[in-house]
Amino acid sequence: MSTGIQYKCPNCGADMAFDSHTGLLRCDSCGKTDNIETMAGKTVDSAEGNVSYEMDEEDTKAANSAFEKDYDDPSDTDAPSNHATFGENEATEYHCKNCGAVLITDAQTTATTCSFCGAGVVLGDRLTGSLAPAKVIPFTISKDQAQEAFKKWCRKGLLTPTDFMTADRIKNITGLYVPFWLYDLNGRGEAEATCTRVRTYTSGDWIYTETKFYNVYRKVDLNYSRIPCDASKKMEDNMMDKLEPYQYGNLKDFNMPYLAGYIAEKYDFDEEQMLPRIKERVGTYVDNYIRSTISGYSSVNIHHKNINIIKKHTDYTLLPIWMVCYDYRQAEHNFAMNGQTGKIVGKPPISKAKIAAWFTGISTGSFIIFQLLTFLLGGGLA
Numbered sequence: 001m002s003t004g005i006q007y008k009c010p011n012c013g014a015d016m017a018f019d020s021h022t023g024l025l026r027c028d029s030c031g032k033t034d035n036i037e038t039m040a041g042k043t044v045d046s047a048e049g050n051v052s053y054e055m056d057e058e059d060t061k062a063a064n065s066a067f068e069k070d071y072d073d074p075s076d077t078d079a080p081s082n083h084a085t086f087g088e089n090e091a092t093e094y095h096c097k098n099c100g101a102v103l104i105t106d107a108q109t110t111a112t113t114c115s116f117c118g119a120g121v122v123l124g125d126r127l128t129g130s131l132a133p134a135k136v137i138p139f140t141i142s143k144d145q146a147q148e149a150f151k152k153w154c155r156k157g158l159l160t161p162t163d164f165m166t167a168d169r170i171k172n173i174t175g176l177y178v179p180f181w182l183y184d185l186n187g188r189g190e191a192e193a194t195c196t197r198v199r200t201y202t203s204g205d206w207i208y209t210e211t212k213f214y215n216v217y218r219k220v221d222l223n224y225s226r227i228p229c230d231a232s233k234k235m236e237d238n239m240m241d242k243l244e245p246y247q248y249g250n251l252k253d254f255n256m257p258y259l260a261g262y263i264a265e266k267y268d269f270d271e272e273q274m275l276p277r278i279k280e281r282v283g284t285y286v287d288n289y290i291r292s293t294i295s296g297y298s299s300v301n302i303h304h305k306n307i308n309i310i311k312k313h314t315d316y317t318l319l320p321i322w323m324v325c326y327d328y329r330q331a332e333h334n335f336a337m338n339g340q341t342g343k344i345v346g347k348p349p350i351s352k353a354k355i356a357a358w359f360t361g362i363s364t365g366s367f368i369i370f371q372l373l374t375f376l377l378g379g380g381l382a
Contacts, residue, residue, distance in 0.1 A: 007260050017261025020139040020339075025257045036257045078275065078311040112263050133254040135182065135317040137246060139175060139262065139339045146173055146322040146337055153344045160348045164328055171325040171332065175339065177264035177318040178235055181271045182226045183278050184314070187286040189307040190219040195297035214297070218290050223312075226251075228319065229278045231267035237277075242345040243338045246319060250340065254318070264318060271314045279309040 007016040009027035016034070019026040024033040141149070147170065155165050193216045200209050226248055230240040252258070286307050294300050320339025325332055328349060335346030 007257055015260075016257075018138065018258050020142045020145075023138060023140075025260060034257075036255050037252070079313060132316075133179070133318050134315040135251050136177070136254045136258050137248075137250055137317070137319050137340055138252060138258050139320040140250070141320075141322065141337070141339050141342055143173055143175060143322075145342075146175075146324070146339075149342050150324050150335065150337065150344060154348070160350065161328075164326075164349055169327045171327045173325075174323045175262040176321050176323050177259060177262055178240065178321050179231045179265055179267035180228045180240075180317050180319050181231055181267070181274055181278075182228055182315045182317045183224075183271075183275075183282075184312045185224045185227065185278070185282050186310045186312055187222045187224060187282050187307065188220065188310075189222075189286045189290050189305070190217070191290050191294075191302050191306075192217050192304040193294060193300055193302040195294065195301070196299045197296075198298040211298075216294055216297075216300075218293055220286065220290055220293075222286060222289060224282055224285065226315075227278060227282060228317075229274045229281075231269045231271075231274055232265055233268040234265070239336050239345050240321075243321065243336060243343055246338070246340055251317075259318075262320075267316065271311075271316070275311060279311075282309050283307050 007025060008014070009016050009030060009032050011032045012027065012030045014027050014029035016025045016027045016032070018024075018036070019033070022033065023036070025036055026033045150170070150173070154160070195214045195216050197212045197214070198209065199212075200207065202208070228240075228244060228246065230237060286309070287305070290305070291300075291302075294302075322337040322339050324335040324337065324346075326335065327333075333346065333349065335344060335348075337344045
């Protein structure tokens with residue numbers, strides 16, 4: 001049985017958790033705060049429960065690993081992977097140091113809360129070595145703010161049912177750090193096209209059409225930084241993509257206290273498994289950029305195109321997301337909110353009555369306009 005990491009207040013001994021308002025580790029009991037970036041790693045000793053202010057050199061390097069970027073010497077092959085895949089698939093038991101309860105988690109959970117006393121627990125052994133995230137974007141939106149923002153979002157739905165818009169059936173709101181890979185990639189592409197410019201003019205009684213043909217060649221070399229790709233099989237890819245963009249000015253070197261008070265998961269898919277998906281996405285960016293440079297022609301026919309995407313660097317990163325579960329008419333509807341920007345995505349229920357009324361209104365309006373135009377054109381105001 002393993003022991004989870006909890007962060008105790010050195011003043012009063014109560015649990016400390018990450019505060020999204022200040023970006024500090026905060027004790028709700030006495031108000032004591034600690035700067036996560038300057039602290040050496042406060043944890044509860046697994047044997048005695050005493051506060052410890054040190055982390056050994058190996059764990060520190062693992063928890064704060066970072067890599068340098070270099071685009072000066074691009075190669076034709078992807079950079080080698082810097083992370084290994086976690087091999088354990090069984091559930092694990094953890095002891096809560098607050099109340100002694102046994103917590104059972106699956107292999108992907110890296111931070112959770114005790115169901116009995118509510119204490120935040122970071123499962124540190126799953127965040128070391130090859131499993132340690134390199135970066136994290138901390139939450140900047142609190143749970144109360146997330147709840148209010150969701151209620152306002154519900155009230156904006158023009159075609160959602162009226163009783164859904166009251167937003168009074170929120171089942172739960174969970175702060176979740178979702179595992180992402182942030183990719184730096186180089187995209188090189190070239191294209192050959194035959195383009196035309198068509199001009200029509202009149203000379204005397206004749207109308208002439210002049211067509212000129214052009215051979216067009218384009219070659220681009222583009223760099224893309226920090227393209228996110230979620231690595232959790234539990235999260236819907238389309239929903240996670242729509243939560244973008246994230247503001248990377250708040251990207252931090254990973255420290256475990258950022259997870260205190262939230263739920264976090266380990267990646268299910270390593271960076272090599274997600275690479276084909278991200279290459280396809282960036283390949284579309286390169287293709288669109290090439291096409292945007294071929295403009296001013298009547299027609300464009302691309303008959304040769306070659307795009308090559310190369311991975312330059314990857315960071316295993318945790319990104320903040322609020323998951324909202326809404327109970328509506330005996331069915332659960334799940335929504336996701338960017339825990340940094342507040343952007344909300346999801347599919348709310350649609351009111352059939354409102355849709356019918358909307359179409360009726362359009363039809364009635366169109367009929368009235370048609371009748372009015374007929375009246376005016378027919379000399380009705382003579």
